[in-house]
Amino acid sequence: MNNCIILAGGQGKRMKTTKPKVLLEVLGEPMLEWVIKACESAGIENICVVKGYEGEQVEAYLSQRKGSADIKTVLQSERLGTGHAVMMAADYLKERNGGNTLILCGDAPFIDKETIEGSLALHTKEGNAVTVVTSEISQPHGYGRIIRNENGISGIVEEKDCTDEQRKINEINSGCYWFDTASLIDVLSELKPNNAQNEYYLTDCISLLLSKGKRADAYISHNKNVSLGANDRRGLLMLNDIARMNIIDKWLDFGIEFTCLDGVSIGTQVEIGAGTVIESGVRLSGKTKIGEGCHIMTGCMLNNTVVGNNTVLNFVQSNDAVVEDNVKIGPWVQLRPDTVIKSGVKIGDFVEIKNSVIGECTAVAHLTYVGDSDVGANVNFGCGCVTVNFDGEKKFRTMIGDNSFIGCNTNLVAPVKVGRSAYTAAGTTVTKDVPDGALAIDRNKQANIAGYAEKKLKARNEKIAAQKKA
Ligand code: UD1
Numbered sequence: 001m002n003n004c005i006i007l008a009g010g011q012g013k014r015m016k017t018t019k020p021k022v023l024l025e026v027l028g029e030p031m032l033e034w035v036i037k038a039c040e041s042a043g044i045e046n047i048c049v050v051k052g053y054e055g056e057q058v059e060a061y062l063s064q065r066k067g068s069a070d071i072k073t074v075l076q077s078e079r080l081g082t083g084h085a086v087m088m089a090a091d092y093l094k095e096r097n098g099g100n101t102l103i104l105c106g107d108a109p110f111i112d113k114e115t116i117e118g119s120l121a122l123h124t125k126e127g128n129a130v131t132v133v134t135s136e137i138s139q140p141h142g143y144g145r146i147i148r149n150e151n152g153i154s155g156i157v158e159e160k161d162c163t164d165e166q167r168k169i170n171e172i173n174s175g176c177y178w179f180d181t182a183s184l185i186d187v188l189s190e191l192k193p194n195n196a197q198n199e200y201y202l203t204d205c206i207s208l209l210l211s212k213g214k215r216a217d218a219y220i221s222h223n224k225n226v227s228l229g230a231n232d233r234r235g236l237l238m239l240n241d242i243a244r245m246n247i248i249d250k251w252l253d254f255g256i257e258f259t260c261l262d263g264v265s266i267g268t269q270v271e272i273g274a275g276t277v278i279e280s281g282v283r284l285s286g287k288t289k290i291g292e293g294c295h296i297m298t299g300c301m302l303n304n305t306v307v308g309n310n311t312v313l314n315f316v317q318s319n320d321a322v323v324e325d326n327v328k329i330g331p332w333v334q335l336r337p338d339t340v341i342k343s344g345v346k347i348g349d350f351v352e353i354k355n356s357v358i359g360e361c362t363a364v365a366h367l368t369y370v371g372d373s374d375v376g377a378n379v380n381f382g383c384g385c386v387t388v389n390f391d392g393e394k395k396f397r398t399m400i401g402d403n404s405f406i407g408c409n410t411n412l413v414a415p416v417k418v419g420r421s422a423y424t425a426a427g428t429t430v431t432k433d434v435p436d437g438a439l440a441i442d443r444n445k446q447a448n449i450a451g452y453a454e455k456k457l458k459a460r461n462e463k464i465a466a467q468k469k470a
């Protein structure tokens, strides 16, 4: 049985935050979440997170997390090194002895399924006690260097303990390892803080295992970013940029057209159909899914929104909504949760729709609020209509039948029902149900007062003249 230990004790002082470093976000998800997802994707479901700085926040995050992994936590109350951190999980390992244990850094978000699986394959094939995931990079400064020999590796030397020659090595320790669990338990208690930093180095396990006649080797990851973490806000921004560009790169291969990448950000769980065009300043997040041939124009922010095919969205903010095929929405429209926009609908500027169904080919052209409503097909809303859904205490629904015509500036005071093919006159406040085919009108007769303006003007001029005299 395989386990994973994720080291998540870091503070990230230079980030200047009270959050533990692993909860800082890359593309809207904590770095720890990226690492856990990589484990889950590689089929590793038993995870022990070593928390430290602000450990309660890590605990709180994990307790509300949805995912398949079974995650336990242990606390490292003093930060005495990576070896010490793993010691905190010794009991966890003893309970789950038998297979292999993967060790990952919770603040290196780009660990991936292929690297985890590839290194495990080498680890088991060679019968290693430890297999270190490495990467060959041009700027190895700060990382532990890999010392290879004819039989695998002979150790890892930290930057601060390197000789000048060793410092030139550019194969580095990513901080990810596979250990034979029993061998790891065996040497953990033998680690000593005898080094430049007086820390318990996890990397010292390698020489200890070799001295017991066991094998150690290194697996070079294809993923150049596997070891990347962030020490400050600049570094975190760089991680975001790398993640953002990786995702965009993938969608380019799937036939998505980007007109300009400025301000474009696409979440890891988002799906997009071929032939869709994405303009600058578009943010797609959560479980947003967009169909084929859509045009997502500048300023769209779609979260957990499902969009059909051939739909055009322009400056639309949408949360937890569904928009079907051949729909045109925008500019400056907000779709709030539990909204369904059926095929062929047209929605124009300054419209807000909440918890409502808008039937096929209905038009809501301008300045309208539709909330808690069931609107049929081919309905036309004039400008400035409002469904009055809230009486100060409770919310009520409005129903509008197919082919109805809601005149400009109509208020529909819910609960109320407008029948099929019914009309409301401009300016009407509808408080009673409107039968099928009827017109609702609540206007008083218009009165025109002759000569009104002249009288008004005279009074005003007299007032101004009096003020001048005074
Ligand atoms: C470690 C490796 C180094 C490797 C680098 C990759 C050791 C001795 N060195 O460096 O060879 O190139 O990772 O990034 O292991 N942590 C704790 N508690 C501690 C110390 C660290 O939880 O007491 C966590 C950190 O939060 C981080 C991870 O362990 O997630 C790595 O620690 P960090 O200090 O970044 O790594 P180094 O020791 O510098």
Ligand code: CA
Pocket: 427, 428, 429, 442, 443
């Ligand atoms: Ca009125």
